[in-house]
Amino acid sequence: MALYPTFPDFKPLALADRDVLHHRLWQYQPDTSELTFVNLFIWREYYNFQWSVDGDCLLIVADREEESFALQPVGRGPRGAAARDVLYWLREARGVAAPSIERADRRLAAELQGCQEFTIEPTRAHFDYVYRSEDLGSLAGRKYSKKRNHISQFLRSYAYTYAPITPSLTDDCLALAEVWCEQRLCEDDISLLHEFRGIRDALNNFATLQLEGGAILIDGKVQAFSLGELLNETMAVVHIEKANPEFKGIYPMITQQFSEQRWQGKVAFINREQDLGDPGLRQAKESYFPDHLVEKFSVRLA
Numbered sequence: 001m002a003l004y005p006t007f008p009d010f011k012p013l014a015l016a017d018r019d020v021l022h023h024r025l026w027q028y029q030p031d032t033s034e035l036t037f038v039n040l041f042i043w044r045e046y047y048n049f050q051w052s053v054d055g056d057c058l059l060i061v062a063d064r065e066e067e068s069f070a071l072q073p074v075g076r077g078p079r080g081a082a083a084r085d086v087l088y089w090l091r092e093a094r095g096v097a098a099p100s101i102e103r104a105d106r107r108l109a110a111e112l113q114g115c116q117e118f119t120i121e122p123t124r125a126h127f128d129y130v131y132r133s134e135d136l137g138s139l140a141g142r143k144y145s146k147k148r149n150h151i152s153q154f155l156r157s158y159a160y161t162y163a164p165i166t167p168s169l170t171d172d173c174l175a176l177a178e179v180w181c182e183q184r185l186c187e188d189d190i191s192l193l194h195e196f197r198g199i200r201d202a203l204n205n206f207a208t209l210q211l212e213g214g215a216i217l218i219d220g221k222v223q224a225f226s227l228g229e230l231l232n233e234t235m236a237v238v239h240i241e242k243a244n245p246e247f248k249g250i251y252p253m254i255t256q257q258f259s260e261q262r263w264q265g266k267v268a269f270i271n272r273e274q275d276l277g278d279p280g281l282r283q284a285k286e287s288y289f290p291d292h293l294v295e296k297f298s299v300r301l302a
Contacts, residue, residue, distance in 0.1 A: 007054035042198030125277030137264030155247030165213030
């Protein structure tokens with residue numbers, strides 16, 4: 001019996017798949033935030049992620065009633081055959097009229113550029129924001145003066161403790177996430193509800209997922225936390241950041257502290273994911289002055 005599904009058979013993504021998928025993803029050394037097991041696990045129910053292996057390539061598909069698409073084949077090139085296989089499978093086996101590979105990185109886009117059977121278009125809403133870890137950890141220089149002012153206001157108002165997240169703190173982090181969910185009326189928004197469920201699953205499986213985290217405690221209670229991991233050898237990725245907005249300045253505080261305490265001096269860059277085309281989120285991400293954006297593309301059959 002095979003240890004993994006082989007194309008065209010797929011299996012739903014589960015926690016037990018962590019070691020197999022993490023190994024393949026890490027070998028690829030991605031720079032797009034989607035290509036980590038933690039990200040896939042957090043969003044597995046929302047997207048109904050399923051996976052298979054086609055030759056040397058890992059295939060991951062999102063199989064929802066509203067939309068079905070593939071993530072990029074992950075493996076050694078050339079990957080044109082695997083891209084073709086999954087696109088035709090989506091059309092013929094899943095009945096997707098215009099099948100696509102979404103969030104594809106520049107490496108795959110460059111690899112497929114000369115193939116006339118594919119069309120490739122950038123998708124700005126999914127570009128990842130990447131910052132120098134030294135910038136986020138120190139917030140030095142005139143351009144970060146507003147962030148430092150917010151942090152100074154926080155420090156004048158509150159006595160806090162920063163602590164790395166361990167299993168003993170995950171319940172307290174989850175309690176804060178539940179408050180966030182109530183404030184945002186998650187029950188009325190399916191994507192926010194699944195985000196909360198993903199946060200819950202990440203915290204409940206913190207050790208198994210080998211996550212890194214940091215929390216800000218005020219009067220012994222978690223009021224902000226951040227969760228991330230290594231994306232590749234030179235870049236970390238922050239998947240989750242939640243805080244109690246009643247404490248003014250707490251968001252820049254947790255961003256700065258987690259960057260300084262965990263990543264500064266360890267990796268050169270921190271990926272803080274995409275803005276999804278939301279103007280407010282784009283403004284917030286741009287306010288930290290990214291070093292560069294990681295481009296992503298949509299690949300379709302011509």
